[in-house]
Amino acid sequence: MNKPKLWTKDFLIVSAANFFLYFTFYLLMVTITIFASEKFHASPSQAGLASGIFVVGTLIARLFSGRSIDSVGWKKMLYIGFILFLLTTLLYFAVNSLTFLLVNRFLNGAAMGVASTATGTIVAKIIPNARRGEGTGYYALSVTLAAAIGPFLGMFLMQHSSFNMNFIVCLIFLVMSFVAIFFLNVPKVELSHEQLSKMKGFSIHQFFEVKAIPISIIGALVGFGYSSILTFLTSYAKEINLVDVGSFFFIIYAVFTLISRPFTGKWFDQKGENFVMYPSFLFFAVALILLSQVHQGIMLLVVGALVGLGYATFSSSAQAISIKVSPKNRMGLATSTFFIFVDGGVGIGPFILGFFVPLIGYRGLYFSVGVVVFACIFLYYFLHGRKNRQRRSELVELH
Structure with missing residues (x-):
């Protein structure tokens, strides 16, 4: 076929x-x-x-x-x-x-x-x-x-x-x-009278796709974790005297994202989202915890690779989930809902995390954020993972 x-x-x-x-x-x-x-x-x-x-x-x-x-x-x-x-x-x-x-x-x-x-x-x-x-x-x-x-x-x-x-x-x-x-x-959007009438008025359904909110909440927390890298990595690299190596961090991140993407996307479609999502949480959490213990340049680059395998895989897969669980006529709203939450996490992260840097330092900060991302594994299971597992089991029984 x-x-x-x-x-x-x-x-x-x-x-x-x-x-x-x-x-x-x-x-x-x-x-x-x-x-x-x-x-x-x-x-x-x-x-x-x-x-x-x-x-x-x-x-x-x-x-x-x-x-x-x-x-x-x-x-x-x-x-x-x-x-x-x-x-x-x-x-x-x-x-x-x-x-x-x-x-x-x-x-x-x-x-x-x-x-x-x-x-x-x-x-x-x-x-x-x-x-x-x-x-x-x-x-x-x-x-x-x-x-x-x-x-x-x-x-x-x-x-x-x-x-x-x-x-x-x-x-x-x-x-x-x-x-x-x-x-x-671009295919023309054809909406029924019922769909058009639902767009009128002022309610949460006009601004958010409710079915996309569970995965979007997880996206906000993971985006919150990623903001610690975007905002404080340069300052942290200066503190540990790894500025020269730190400049290659995002290059390594991009390279490993490129390498993994052909596999992770196919696994998502063939084996289901859980097969991809659980490892992505684990890779990103380990990356953040390792980042808190970095002393050598090679370790910093290893962290960049793990972030590519973890965060980058999560962001694309979670976006696909938000669209997959939503009605076809609300794809636009599902997309914006997901990115609103993720952008919110990335945007508010630096403000909140900035208060903790003087108290626990960059190493303590990255370790703590790593624990938060690890906890997202359990949150994902309760909000989406177990439902997906049940659906796949039912499909297997039908076939």
Whole structure:
């Protein structure tokens, strides 16, 4: 029996578009604090706000774009998001005060929220159901690669050029992506009168897909754990004198994600999500606990590999689960629900964890977060894992 085709023109276009969205996000995330500090003499807290307020804008936009994407239209929402993202990225050249920068970062994040909700919803429709885990895994590589290449190129350009070169590079890639999405074929959304009537009014169902909330709660906790790496790894590497090796951490992370993705996606589809999810929790928890004990560069790189096998596998598989358990006509809302929770965990993590660093240090912090991620194994079992196991057992009995 032939497998349905995955690597279509449309799949490649939407994956590339998503890559450049996140490439811009990660590149500016690691450089904007220095931009704010050097150009506007911002304090560390103000510079941190300039970086983090982007995520706030993204979260708020996801709430409303997830609710309205089906009624507005998936491709139209993608156009709106990309145009706003291009315009707000262009506005960085006009920024002349810290207040202007903060406002534009918020708007830039909101535009990102709209565009990425659209790409996530469109790709969920494009991926064949029989290859849901595999396809979502490959699509998620667009974010993984962006997380490795964006920060690396951003820091390189800062050392060898001006801040404006970062903005120029982002704009060039975004324009190329915007042109490409004109050639994207997106199935039209056809909603019944009953489905349209449910979209009216004001209730939790208009902003969240309830069936996607259990896996999204776990996503928030795991994202909370990942925020400890995004936020404090550089400072920790300096403290233990491993800055040079630390710069390769995300490269190793991306390499091992690339290596594992062809296998984990197929296992998700063929053996079920539990076969993939339980090891991903374990790998990530072990990575964080090992990180708390790092003394040599090779160990830091081993941690990067384990994070690639753990966190990256979890994020793509959990996204696939959120879509799988939700009604087909609410794919957009399921996608936005999942990312709202994950982004919330990543966004609030640095603020909460920052209070613990003076008390227990970075080593104590990473050990504690590792325990939290390990506890997610049991939470996953009660919220989703045992139900999936029962369903698979019933299917086996039927056959």
